[in-house]
Amino acid sequence: MSGTLPATGGATSDVLTAWSDAEGAARARDLFTATFGAPPAGVWAAPGRVNIVGEHTDYNGGLCLPIALPHRTFVALRPRADRTARFVSAQEPGVREVELDAVAPAGAPGAVEGWPAYAAGVAWALEREGLAPAGRVPGFDLAVDSCVPYGAGLSSSAALECAVAVALDDVAGLGLSADDAGRARLAAACVRAENDIAGAPTGGMDQAASLRARAGHALLLDCRDGAVEHVPLDLAAAGLALLVMDTRAPHRLVDGQYARRRQVCEDAAAVLGVPSLREVADASMAGETTWDEVLAGLDDPEQRMRVRHVISEIERVRFLVARLTHAPGAQLRGWALDKVAWALDASHTSLREDYEVSSPELDLAADTARRLGAHGARMTGGGFGGSAIALVDADRAGAVAAGVADAFAVAGYGPPAFLLASAAAPAGPVTA
Structure with missing residues (x-):
């Protein structure tokens, strides 16, 4: 939801308000049902992030200090019996279809084009990282809606990847999101998806913030070994x-x-x-x-x-x-x-x-x-x-x-x- 902030001199600008879980889930669930004709198995969400300090340090093995935003990407997902993945987004027209067995790295023949690369890439990376039972995750239908601003430097792509990761973790029974060590492995898979399949050479801060943050805290991330500390952050009290x-x-x-x-x-x-x-x-x-x-x-x-x-x-x-x-x-x-x-x-x-x-x-x-x-x-x-x-x-x-x-x-x-x-x-x- 967005509102209008009146500014001096007559200028106006959008105020980007985070959706409640109920609103975000309803949006994703309704889009899924309208597109695929049946309800999803569930709805999952992942936040965008804003980095307080520590920019361009992640791929240098450095330190950074992000927080997870209240603005989240919501995905409704239902597993399939085959290896097909179908994607629909409230932010993009049409339904896209990808065969998971044919997913290829960016720039190679068969590479997935556009935003589905981030989602299909997560399934690919979970398999390549050896995290999926019997080496495979199931095909799936996926509907996405998001209040994370796109192109704002607030990790809308990582939010999508991480929402898909926790969804597949649940429906495929990977058991990784239950503790921080497992979430670190999910984050690594999401980084690989973005680097290899989407073709964006990002570091690991965005995915760590989305998967490993804690409410009311900034995340001190050591990008050399993946260690995290949770630093209390109560700005409202000040x-x-x-x-x-x-x-x-x-x-x-x-x-x-x-x-x-x-x-x-x-x-x-x-x-x-x-x-x-x-x-x-x-x-x-x-x-x-x-x-x-x-x-x-x-x-x-x-x-x-x-x-x-x-x-x-x-x-x-x-x-x-x-x-x-x-x-x-x-x-x-x-x-x-x-x-x-x-x-x-x-x-x-x-x-x-x-x-x-x-x-x-x-x-x-x-x-x-x-x-x-x-x-x-x-x-x-x-x-x-x-x-x-x-x-x-x-x-x-x-x-x-x-x-x-x-x-x-x-x-x-x-x-x-x-x-x-x-x-x-x-x-x-x-x-x-």
């Missing part, structure tokens, strides 16, 4: 809110820019003689080396810029977790809040200057939010469009959103959309 500003600028991760940065980081790690840039960040943190010494070992100026971002961003994750841990809930004010603001602002500067993944729309959203009193603002997600976040006083969220909408109108951009993020529950069945 009178704060996390405002997500969807610029609605075009956001695509399959156009080569994301893959290019990942490759540059891998090349830099090889030059430095380490498995990943995480080792460099750890050595810097331990005082075993300095940034200057690390960067002096790289002749390529592009590699130096990318490495500087990754090292500093991992340090910002550690810094922010320490601040949230030592100033929980209502204590997150004054000096502690100023430090959080510094970390968010510094992350945006690094992503804009060293990683070069921001955009004019993202910069305008973050800059305007700061000017209107936000306690830090930054782009979030892969960049090249998508969303920015701002930590704001809860009673100022509407005014900040209005000011950003006005700034977009003055700049000649299309109207942005807004949502308030809170740390929500992970993927699972919907009983409503």
Whole structure:
């Protein structure tokens, strides 16, 4: 559901409200029944995510700090006796059909085109990872509806993958979603699906947040070994809110820019003689080396810029977790809040200057939010469009959103959309 937020200067923007479980389940169930002529076996849902800090660190073995959003993708599913999968989405026309035995990697003959690649890819990956009984999952009919904004950098693709993963986990009797270790294996399968079948070279943060998060907590994810810690996050107790500003600028991760940065980081790690840039960040943190010494070992100026971002961003994750841990809930004010603001602002500067993944729309959203009193603002997600976040006083969220909408109108951009993020529950069945 969306509403309209009136903004000063006459601009208007959408407010993206999360559906209740009952509404989301009814939407998916009704679409399924109308399309396939019988009710589904059940409905499952998975959240999108927003990353507080730790951008482009996941594929470098680093640290990140996402939360699961209350905005979720709902899937209604019924297993079949054959190996056919049929897909319908409220967001796309028509019914698509895929033979699971014919699913092929992106770019190969027989590759699945469009959004069904993410769903069919999960079935393929569960089998390739050896997680399915007798090596196979059944065919299935699937209906999808979602309130996770598409193309906003809030992991709509991971939400779809993870919803399908927990659905297949249930109907195929995999038994993986019952504990965190099993959910980590489901997340790994979803990453493989997105990388190999959908052709998007993403890291593992999005899927981990969707499957392994905890309500009321941020997820500290160590992308080197997959370990997680749950960091209490009660912004409301401090009178704060996390405002997500969807610029609605075009956001695509399959156009080569994301893959290019990942490759540059891998090349830099090889030059430095380490498995990943995480080792460099750890050595810097331990005082075993300095940034200057690390960067002096790289002749390529592009590699130096990318490495500087990754090292500093991992340090910002550690810094922010320490601040949230030592100033929980209502204590997150004054000096502690100023430090959080510094970390968010510094992350945006690094992503804009060293990683070069921001955009004019993202910069305008973050800059305007700061000017209107936000306690830090930054782009979030892969960049090249998508969303920015701002930590704001809860009673100022509407005014900040209005000011950003006005700034977009003055700049000649299309109207942005807004949502308030809170740390929500992970993927699972919907009983409503």
